[in-house]
Amino acid sequence: MACKVLIVGGTGYLGKRLVKASLAQGHITYVLHRPEIGVDIEKVQMLLSFKEQGACLVQGSFNDHQSLVDAVKLVDVVICAISGVHIRSHHILLQLKLVEAIKEAGNVKRFLPSEFGTDPARMANAMEPGRVTFDDKMVVRKAIEDAGIPFTYVSANCFAGYFVGGLCQPGRITPSRESVILLGDGNQKAIYVDEDDIAMYTIKTIDDPRTLNKTFYLRPPANILSQREVIGIWEKLIGKVLEKSTISKEEFLIAMKSQDYAEQVGLTHYYHVCYEGCLTNFNIGDEGEEASKLYPEIKYTTVEEYLKRYL
Numbered sequence: 001m002a003c004k005v006l007i008v009g010g011t012g013y014l015g016k017r018l019v020k021a022s023l024a025q026g027h028i029t030y031v032l033h034r035p036e037i038g039v040d041i042e043k044v045q046m047l048l049s050f051k052e053q054g055a056c057l058v059q060g061s062f063n064d065h066q067s068l069v070d071a072v073k074l075v076d077v078v079i080c081a082i083s084g085v086h087i088r089s090h091h092i093l094l095q096l097k098l099v100e101a102i103k104e105a106g107n108v109k110r111f112l113p114s115e116f117g118t119d120p121a122r123m124a125n126a127m128e129p130g131r132v133t134f135d136d137k138m139v140v141r142k143a144i145e146d147a148g149i150p151f152t153y154v155s156a157n158c159f160a161g162y163f164v165g166g167l168c169q170p171g172r173i174t175p176s177r178e179s180v181i182l183l184g185d186g187n188q189k190a191i192y193v194d195e196d197d198i199a200m201y202t203i204k205t206i207d208d209p210r211t212l213n214k215t216f217y218l219r220p221p222a223n224i225l226s227q228r229e230v231i232g233i234w235e236k237l238i239g240k241v242l243e244k245s246t247i248s249k250e251e252f253l254i255a256m257k258s259q260d261y262a263e264q265v266g267l268t269h270y271y272h273v274c275y276e277g278c279l280t281n282f283n284i285g286d287e288g289e290e291a292s293k294l295y296p297e298i299k300y301t302t303v304e305e306y307l308k309r310y311l
């Protein structure tokens with residue numbers, strides 16, 4: 001059944017895909033248009049293209065509480081994809097204003113905050129400085145739950161563009177045809193998801209009672225792979241074995257210290273994923289659901305298909 005959906009952060013890397021997926025799945029899709037984007041011509045053009053595709057633009061600002069209340073009053077479901085990657089920008093806590101607006105409006109049947117990564121509830125022992133991402137996301141979760149707002153938290157694991165594109169090497173987003181650096185032994189399993197698939201699964205679940213007040217994990221079975229396995233797929237595609245070197249856990253942590261703050265945040269995340277296996281070292285319990293089990297009919301993009309784009 002068609003829902004009325006408001007997407008906040010709709011011009012972002014993930015947000016634009018959420019808008020596309022929401023329209024494709026037949027929902028009445030509103031996209032927040034913040035006056036603060038001013039003369040950012042690309043964002044304005046993107047918003048206009050959403051409108052052409054059938055979305056409704058709704059004015060609203062994080063500096064104007066009433067405008068947020070009015071925007072969320074229009075819909076059943078609010079999805080926020082506000083920025084949360086330090087090398088781009090990080091505004092996760094701004095969502096507290098959105099939570100206040102949703103609470104006051106009182107009509108929203110489900111809120112999906114900007115998560116879409118590692119499950120922050122499992123990262124209580126994460127390292128500085130990267131733990132800020134998880135801590136801030138947990139602050140938002142607490143506000144949502146304290147306000148009694150129905151929610152779904154999407155744990156999307158690794159965006160393929162960042163991790164698969166760079167063969168799991170931080171600071172690289174295209175695969176080399178010559179060499180690769182293994183993080184440790186390169187055998188820790190991680191989970192990679194095509195960004196369009198993240199959006200598709202997210203929209204699929206917005207009115208599914210099975211994911212209400214739960215964490216929704218995206219674990220496409222064919223994409224649960226170690227760095228070595230990702231490299232192996234690429235090597236098969238290019239018909240060539242890459243030269244390999246290794247960076248140990250200790251060397252990685254020492255090198256991290258000389259980077260600036262934003263880089264260190266990202267490197268901390270790579271550390272937890274690639275050296276510690278934080279995405280795969282637990283089973284999903286009663287508080288969660290897994291996307292490929294709930295929606296086995298969906299054909300997701302495999303790592304091999306994703307890597308073919310770089311040929």
Ligand SMILES: NC(=O)c1ccc[n+]([C@@H]2O[C@H](COP(=O)([O-])OP(=O)(O)OC[C@H]3O[C@@H](n4cnc5c(N)ncnc54)[C@H](OP(=O)(O)O)[C@@H]3O)[C@@H](O)[C@H]2O)c1
Nearest residue numbers: 009010011012013014082083084088114116117157158159
């Ligand atoms: N698992 C992974 O590998 C991975 C990778 C990347 C991101 N993520 C997660 O995905 C989520 C979205 O990240 P993203 O990279 O897609 O974000 P992004 O493209 O950097 O930004 C998304 C949107 O945030 C809004 N925004 C930025 N600054 C703002 C401000 N000062 N005030 C209000 N809104 C502001 C803008 O939306 P409007 O201009 O449309 O309002 C922007 O388009 C985050 O939670 C992030 O942690 C996960």
